[in-house]
Amino acid sequence: MRKLAIIGHQDSRTTLLNFLQEAGMLQISPLSLGEPLSDSSENYELFLSEIKAAITVIDAAAGVKKSFIESFAPHKETIKQEVLSQTVREFDWRNVINEINKVDNELANLKNLEGKLLADLQVLRPFVGLNVPLKSLNSRGDIAIIAGSCRTKSLLKLKESFAAKIAAGEIVIAGQTAEKSHLIIALVSTEAAAAGALLDHFSFEKIVLPMSKLTATEEAGQIESLLKKVQTDRKTFKRELAGLTKHKKRLTYIYDYYLQKNDEKSAKERLAYTKKAFILTGWVARKKLAGLKIELEKLDPSLALEEIEPDKGEQPPSLIENAGIFGPFELVTKIFGPPSPGDMDPTAPLSFFFILFFALCLSDVGYGILLAAAAIYYKKTLTLSEGGKNLLNLLLWGGVATIFAGIITGSYFAIDLNTLPAQFSIPLKKVQLIDPIKSPLNMLIISLILGIIQIITGLALGLYWRVKNGEWLNGLLDFGLWIVFLLALVFYGTAAALSHPATTILGRLSIAGAVSLVLTQGRHEPGLIKKAVSGILSLYRTTGFLGDTLSYSRILALMMTTSIIGMVINIIADLTKGSVPILGYLIMAIVLVIGHVFNMVISVLGAFVHSARLQLVEYFGKFYEGGGKLFKPFRRETVYTIIESK
Amino acid sequence: MSIGLALSLFGAVIAALFGAIGSAWGISIAAEAAGGVLSEDPEKFGKVLVLLALPGTQGFYGFLGAFYIMLKIFIVGGAAEIPLSAGLQLLAAGIPVGLAGFFSAYYQGRASASSIFFIAKRPDELGKAIILPAMVETYAVLGLLATILMVSWIKI
Numbered sequence: 001m002r003k004l005a006i007i008g009h010q011d012s013r014t015t016l017l018n019f020l021q022e023a024g025m026l027q028i029s030p031l032s033l034g035e036p037l038s039d040s041s042e043n044y045e046l047f048l049s050e051i052k053a054a055i056t057v058i059d060a061a062a063g064v065k066k067s068f069i070e071s072f073a074p075h076k077e078t079i080k081q082e083v084l085s086q087t088v089r090e091f092d093w094r095n096v097i098n099e100i101n102k103v104d105n106e107l108a109n110l111k112n113l114e115g116k117l118l119a120d121l122q123v124l125r126p127f128v129g130l131n132v133p134l135k136s137l138n139s140r141g142d143i144a145i146i147a148g149s150c151r152t153k154s155l156l157k158l159k160e161s162f163a164a165k166i167a168a169g170e171i172v173i174a175g176q177t178a179e180k181s182h183l184i185i186a187l188v189s190t191e192a193a194a195a196g197a198l199l200d201h202f203s204f205e206k207i208v209l210p211m212s213k214l215t216a217t218e219e220a221g222q223i224e225s226l227l228k229k230v231q232t233d234r235k236t237f238k239r240e241l242a243g244l245t246k247h248k249k250r251l252t253y254i255y256d257y258y259l260q261k262n263d264e265k266s267a268k269e270r271l272a273y274t275k276k277a278f279i280l281t282g283w284v285a286r287k288k289l290a291g292l293k294i295e296l297e298k299l300d301p302s303l304a305l306e307e308i309e310p311d312k313g314e315q316p317p318s319l320i321e322n323a324g325i326f327g328p329f330e331l332v333t334k335i336f337g338p339p340s341p342g343d344m345d346p347t348a349p350l351s352f353f354f355i356l357f358f359a360l361c362l363s364d365v366g367y368g369i370l371l372a373a374a375a376i377y378y379k380k381t382l383t384l385s386e387g388g389k390n391l392l393n394l395l396l397w398g399g400v401a402t403i404f405a406g407i408i409t410g411s412y413f414a415i416d417l418n419t420l421p422a423q424f425s426i427p428l429k430k431v432q433l434i435d436p437i438k439s440p441l442n443m444l445i446i447s448l449i450l451g452i453i454q455i456i457t458g459l460a461l462g463l464y465w466r467v468k469n470g471e472w473l474n475g476l477l478d479f480g481l482w483i484v485f486l487l488a489l490v491f492y493g494t495a496a497a498l499s500h501p502a503t504t505i506l507g508r509l510s511i512a513g514a515v516s517l518v519l520t521q522g523r524h525e526p527g528l529i530k531k532a533v534s535g536i537l538s539l540y541r542t543t544g545f546l547g548d549t550l551s552y553s554r555i556l557a558l559m560m561t562t563s564i565i566g567m568v569i570n571i572i573a574d575l576t577k578g579s580v581p582i583l584g585y586l587i588m589a590i591v592l593v594i595g596h597v598f599n600m601v602i603s604v605l606g607a608f609v610h611s612a613r614l615q616l617v618e619y620f621g622k623f624y625e626g627g628g629k630l631f632k633p634f635r636r637e638t639v640y641t642i643i644e645s646k
Numbered sequence: 647m648s649i650g651l652a653l654s655l656f657g658a659v660i661a662a663l664f665g666a667i668g669s670a671w672g673i674s675i676a677a678e679a680a681g682g683v684l685s686e687d688p689e690k691f692g693k694v695l696v697l698l699a700l701p702g703t704q705g706f707y708g709f710l711g712a713f714y715i716m717l718k719i720f721i722v723g724g725a726a727e728i729p730l731s732a733g734l735q736l737l738a739a740g741i742p743v744g745l746a747g748f749f750s751a752y753y754q755g756r757a758s759a760s761s762i763f764f765i766a767k768r769p770d771e772l773g774k775a776i777i778l779p780a781m782v783e784t785y786a787v788l789g790l791l792a793t794i795l796m797v798s799w800i801k802i
Contacts (some may be wrong), residue, residue, distance in 0.1 A: 071692025335773030440794050550788075557707070557787045560794065564710050605696060606703060608785075609780045612675075616777060 001316035001341070001631070002289045006280040006296065007304040013271070013278050017264055017634075019299050022081075024635030025564050027317055028282040031272035044262035051093070051255045054100045058248055061241040062290035075382045077254070078643045084260075087253040096247045103241045110120060110234045117227045123207055124223070126175035127216040134212040134219060144192040146185040146199070148206040155181045160200045165464035166199055182207075193432075203534055214439035217229060217378050251546060260636055267634050281308065283631065285319055318628030322347045328393035329354060336616050337626035344465050346624045350615045355455050357614055358398045360447075361558035363436075364566065365406035366413035367600045372399030383642060398607070408433045409559065413596060414566025431459075436559050437567075443556045451618070452490055453550030455545060458622030459483050465623065477520045479623075485513030486545060548618045554610050562603040569595035650733030652720050657733075657740030658712035661793060665708015665751070665786075668672035672701030672755025679759035683766040690765065697761050701754040704747035707790040711743035713769045714797050732802045739796035743759050746789025753783040 004026065020026050126149070130137070139145050150158055159171055162185075169187030176182070183204075187195055199206075212219050272279045284292055295304055308630060310316060318338040320330050322345070329351040339345050362368065375396035384392070409415055410432030415430070417425045436443040459479045466475025492506035521538035524529035573591040577584050620626070636643050659700050680694045719728055728736075761775040 027783055068692050068695070071689065252742070278707060331773070335777060440798050444791070444795070551784065553791050554784065554787045557790050561703075561710055561790075564713055568709075568713060602699070602703075602706070605699060609700070609776055610783075612773070613777060613780050613784075617781075 001052060001306050001319065003282045004282060004284050004289065004292070004314070005306045005308045006282075006323070007277060007306075008280075008300065008302060009277055010273070012300045012302060013268070014123060016303065017048045018294075019296075019636050021260065021267070023292070023295070024633045025288050026282040026284045027631055027633050028267050028270045028280060029314075030270040031279060031281060034272040034279070036596060044258045044265060047258045048262060050097055051251055051258070054097045055248060055251050055255070058241065058245045058251075061238065062245040062248075063379040067417055067553070069378055070382070072383070072388070072412070074388065075091055075201075076385060076638075076640060076642045077249075077252075078383050078644055080644050081636070082255040084253050084641070084643075087250050088518060091247075091250045091254065093247075093254045096244065096251070100241070100244050100247075103237050103244070104458050107234060107241065108238050110230050110237065114227065114230050114234070117223050117230065121220060121223050121227070123209070124216050124220045126180075127184075127209065128175070128220055129173050129216075130172075130184065131215055131217075133215055137209050138211055139189065142189045144187055144189040144195075146187075146192075146195065146206060147183070147209050148185075148199070148204050149180045149182045150174060150199075150202050150204045152178060152181045153617055154202050155183075158199075158204070161198060161201075162195070166195055169195065191572050228274040235628030242294075256641050256643075259638060263634070263637055269521055272610065282634070283317055285321075285631070295309070301462060312549045315629065317631040319631040320347060325397075326351050328390040328397065331387070331390045332612055332615055335612060336620055338628040338630045339626060340623070340628040343625060343628070344461070344470070344623075346461075346620060349457070350619060351617065353457075353466050354611050354615055355383055355397055356450070356608045357555055357611040359401035359405035360450075360555050361610060362408045362478075362562055362603055363396070363405040363559050364411040364544050364562060365403050365413060366596070367562070367603065368404075370597075370600055371402060371425055371604060372396055385642065395604070398604075407431050409436055410434075410564070411563050414563050415572055416567070416570075422461070429541060436556060437563060443559065444597055446555055447552045447555040448549055450555065451549045451614075452486075454552075454614070454619055455548055455622060456483055456487065458619050459486075462623035481513065481516055481520065485510065485517060486542075488513050489542070492614060511567070548621070551618055553612065554614075558603070558606050558610055561606065562599065565599045565603075566596065569599060637638050648728055648730075648733075650728035650730045651719060653730070653733030654715060654728055654736035657716040657737035659740070660744040661708045661711035661715065661740040661747075662744075664706070665711070665747035666705045666706075667749030668748035669702050669705030670759070672704070672751035672753075673698060675752070675755035676701060676758035676762060679762040683762055684712055686766065690769060693765055693769065694762055696772070697775060697779065699760045700758050700776070700783065701751045702802060703787045704751035704754070707743055707757070708747045708784055709788060711740060711793040711797075714794055715740060718800070718802065719798055728802060732800060735800045736797065739793050739800065742789040742792035742796075743786075744789075745801065746792075747786045750786040750789075752780050754786075757782050 006016065007366070020028075031538070127134075127147070129139070137145055137147055155173075162169065162171060166187055169185065169191065172184045173185075174182045175185050185195065186198075209216075210219065214222070271282075289307070296303055296305055319343060320333060320338050322330055326348045327346050332350055332354055333339075333345070334348045359368070362371075371393075373387060375392045379389070379392050382388070406412065408431070412428070417428055420428070434443055434446070459482055463479035463483065465477045466479065486507055488509040492503065492510050494500075495503040495506050517538055518532075518535040520535065522534035525531045525534045569592065573588045573595065576587040576591055579587065676698045682697050684691060685695060718736065757779040761778050764775050764778075765772060
């Protein structure tokens, strides 16, 4: 990474920023000096949130749903930049958004109204039997009238105690179901308080009836006709809203246009200004610096370009660039975080192990073919951003590798090879190197050996990187010694188990390794005692390596999960075959398809997660620290479209 | 049915039952968080679903352990002839995957829930969000391995 300063006249600022945004090579650093920016540009953020809200509304109205795969790899339209600016000029988006919001508000109001009317109707319904104006069912003068409901079960008791305690009053039953009775109670208002207490005792729920000249039946009829009108109106507005979805495409163009404008605005705010001039500083990849300089000079010869030193304590951004087959694996590196400046990029070293472990966890020829086919299908049918492409490429590689892993473990949709006709089963069994279900121990040992290989590779990479940076001593002592010690220990253990004659010499080598670790690992500590203690304690790291190695046993576990669940699906499908004549075969086919697709999806998730974890925790832990900041050049960022480059 | 067979079936029951209960519990914890996040932004459904599914694996591990025990008693041993001692051994073998699965699924559900909130604020960091709950799952895998190795070593 190189830091470049560009100084120019304010007039050339817009041309420069537009050029940089299109080129996408420079990450602009914020500067906080000089005069404040007096530019009063529009509030693009407000535009963006308005457009986004409108798109959400019409999407909901049109019932647009994203497929499962699209939420990871969203489909984008490839388009020319001119189309965006042309749409902004020609399309009256504010009007459309106002329209959308108006209809949406109307719909919300109507929905509220509908709810209110339904509630009113609910109140009135029990009283439709009473053929008097509702107005007369409200208290007036010295007569109190209480409407409400109580449980039918307690009605009799309520009546009894009412008759006993209230001198002058009448209870009329307006409507009754097995659960509830709706009552109108009339009494002299002086007794209202006493009646209230009595009614509370029977958990009587009061209802306030509207002050209307109409009877309950007439009132309910009016509400119902109003309700019908509201419902037709809602339908009309919904149709109108659905009609507005035709603007969606253009709205997305507008959104992406203003997203770029907004980025340009925040880029402007990162520059420093005098009254007439501006200074722009930013990071550019070392390889691209010369090319960028030439193009800038061509763009505007008045610009002053100068390569500058970073500020004190300023950390350059990290660029991860892996061409070709390693590209997709940047996804895994990015989960952990990009390398800090001067650290190595672990993408290429992890790619092989990642795909190997992924394939072993899945290890079924059928699932491998399905996965690869699905990845190819989605690559063809969806226009994708960089990240989406990487994910699908990763799954494609994973699928291909899984086919090989499946051949080695003899798994073809988890079918029992013994049930196949001999002309298939014999050659398939010949290429099968291991059966994890029959001999899990062997597969466990293979998993652990792979783990040891990866851990030693990690240490070797640490050694390589130190040596490459001239830190010979640290490399050899912190990485080289451990490699020797761990290898000696592993081989000593193996030789001892097999009682091989090399046991003695390997044992001595292990002890020598341990002694040299004790002597060297405390070298950074002050004082002899601290050096010795920290040297001895460093041997404790061996248990860490042991734990790391055991962690690779997950390869066996996931491999078995995939194949045994697959086996169970086959067994269940076999049971359904004979359950119903003819139809049984259909059921069997459904069970097989749904079952295996489900098992594949779950297993792919498991294989991805656990393979990634082995890279990030067990492998990276040996040699990689991360901690860099990703290089984010100023460029055309878009959400809905991909801008065609010229 | 011999007592040995009954005991070994009990081992399969422990494996399948506890794994399944744990997963159901763990997923429900994550699902509660997911419901909240989705009410704000239903478009995150796909990503949230992945995180939601993570505590579900223990149920499969438990089932797998149970199936492995059943393979042993019905195919290898022949159903009627499981001696008492072998039955007890198979019962013991069902415990690691059952209990490790049960507890790890519950705690993984909590980790998933927190990752779901993480995704709500930073939808681009799905990778990191998946790795955190996956750390918990390791110990369910170890439980499953213990069960598998024990079952394959037990002699009937």
